[in-house]
Amino acid sequence: MALPTSAYKDREFLAVIGDEDSVTGILLAGVGHVTDPPDSQKNFLVVDQKTDTTTIEGAFDSFTKQRKDIAIVLINQHIADKIRGKVDAYSEAFPSVLEIPSKDHPYDPDKDSVMKRVRKLFGE
Amino acid sequence: MATISSLTPLPKPEDAGEVMAELTTLHDQLDSLWERYLAHLDEYQEAQKQIQKQLSSGFFSLAQANFKSRDRGRYGQDYYDGRTKASRRCGIRHNDDASATLGVEIVTVVVDEQGSTTKGTKGENDEKTEPRQQPSPPSTPAPDDHAQRPVKSDAPTANKQNEPAPPPQVSSGPPRDPLHWFGILVPRELRSAQSSFSCALAGPLLDAVNAGRALRGVEAEIRRVRKAVRRMEKAAGS
Numbered sequence: 575m576a577l578p579t580s581a582y583k584d585r586e587f588l589a590v591i592g593d594e595d596s597v598t599g600i601l602l603a604g605v606g607h608v609t610d611p612p613d614s615q616k617n618f619l620v621v622d623q624k625t626d627t628t629t630i631e632g633a634f635d636s637f638t639k640q641r642k643d644i645a646i647v648l649i650n651q652h653i654a655d656k657i658r659g660k661v662d663a664y665s666e667a668f669p670s671v672l673e674i675p676s677k678d679h680p681y682d683p684d685k686d687s688v689m690k691r692v693r694k695l696f697g698e
Numbered sequence: 699m700a701t702i703s704s705l706t707p708l709p710k711p712e713d714a715g716e717v718m719a720e721l722t723t724l725h726d727q728l729d730s731l732w733e734r735y736l737a738h739l740d741e742y743q744e745a746q747k748q749i750q751k752q753l754s755s756g757f758f759s760l761a762q763a764n765f766k767s768r769d770r771g772r773y774g775q776d777y778y779d780g781r782t783k784a785s786r787r788c789g790i791r792h793n794d795d796a797s798a799t800l801g802v803e804i805v806t807v808v809v810d811e812q813g814s815t816t817k818g819t820k821g822e823n824d825e826k827t828e829p830r831q832q833p834s835p836p837s838t839p840a841p842d843d844h845a846q847r848p849v850k851s852d853a854p855t856a857n858k859q860n861e862p863a864p865p866p867q868v869s870s871g872p873p874r875d876p877l878h879w880f881g882i883l884v885p886r887e888l889r890s891a892q893s894s895f896s897c898a899l900a901g902p903l904l905d906a907v908n909a910g911r912a913l914r915g916v917e918a919e920i921r922r923v924r925k926a927v928r929r930m931e932k933a934a935g936s
Contacts, residue, residue: 586787588899594774599756602876602892603899604806607784617784620775645788646907665914670907674749677757681750683743688910692739695917698924 582668585645589617589637589669591630592650595677600648617644621653631657637669644669651686652679662687717934724927731923735916742909748902756894763887773888777879785875786899 587607590600597620600606609615619625619633634657637647651673654661664671664687673688675681683689764772786806877884877892 582790585790587784588786588788594772595757595760596753598774599753599760599891599895600899601778601782602888603896604785604876605899606778606782606876608780608782614780645790646903648903667911667914670911672903672907672910674903675753677761681746683746686746688742688913691917692913695735695920 582645584643585668587617587644588646588648589641589644590648591619591621591633591637591653592648592674593653593676593678594620594622596650596674615641621650627656631660634660638664638666638671647671648674650674650676650679651681652676654687655685658685658687662690714934717930721927721930721934724923724930728920728923728927731916731920735913735920738909738912738916742906742913745902745906745909749898749906752894752898752902756891756898759887759891759894763885763891766885766887773880779874779876779879782874782876782879786896 588600588605590597590605592600597618601618605617607617615636617637619630621630630653634647634649637644645668647669649661649671653676654673661671661673671687673681673686760773767773877888880888
């Protein structure tokens with residue numbers, strides 16, 4: 575079914591949820607954006623050992639449901655594991671969610687939600 | 699007692715033939731969908747491999763830059779600009795096939811001398827205007843920018859000298875190169891990291907996103923055709 579233009583016409587930013595090095599790298603590519611005051615919403619979240627799961631979930635919900643200007647959400651796979659239920663259940667057309675490796679956690683296809691859907695389809 | 703054969707009419711030979719023909723068509727459709735699905739799966743897996751490669755190179759360069767500048771601190775969130783604007787954004791376009799899913803591409807935002815923004819696409823099929831080089835900002839502000847505006851004649855004279863100068867008009871300027879967050883002279887390794895991440899963003903990251911979207915689209919069609927096949931097989935069996 576074709577998506578209406580309204581579903582994606584304002585979506586122009588990439589969002590990133592990752593550790594400091596991943597976010598720094600992606601921001602170096604020119605992706606970082608902070609909206610004008612008074613909102614001043616960032617399109618990135620740096621996750622460290624002190625960041626709790628509710629903060630990560632909040633950022634994920636903000637980028638995927640509340641904000642209408644995000645087209646792609648990049649999330650480190652090891653951080654996606656902390657909110658695996660939400661990531662696996664996500665099935666909207668926009669924004670697209672992509673799991674990316676981090677410096678210390680290489681990409682694991684067994685954990686990737688896209689590959690899980692593939693295996694499920696093969697198994698049916 | 700009525701027998702089963704008298705209750706349910708057997709399909710006539712031509713109906714059975716039609717059902718079989720329909721089934722064959724559906725099976726062929728399913729096969730071609732599986733071909734497309736496997737092609738997109740291959741694209742996705744290849745893109746993930748390239749992402750791993752590019753990002754590893756970027757992380758390595760970033761680690762080298764951090765190692766070299768141990769005395770000044772990590773190149774990290776302490777230096778992020780709280781007013782940064784994205785210079786690379788997504789441009790969503792329809793594919794040639796009307797029934798295909800949407801694709802995304804990185805769009806570079808360029809600001810010309812008049813301050814208006816234009817978006818240029820960077821890609822293999824770019825037919826739009828090429829992005830122009832960003833003008834370098836003036837080294838010193840013009841003296842007239844900070845001059846006070848003329849005070850109205852009917853304003854109370856006692857407060858004229860105490861009134862603060864009106865704030866200069868601030869406009870969101872051209873997007874700043876994020877490298878400048880970390881200082882004027884940045885190490886070569888940090889530039890190399892920026893190059894790796896930029897290449898990853900424009901190439902395999904977008905490929906993986908588009909392949910993932912295509913997989914979802916074809917998956918939905920496969921499920922639909924499978925359902926139709928099961929229904930038809932049930933009808934043929936009865």
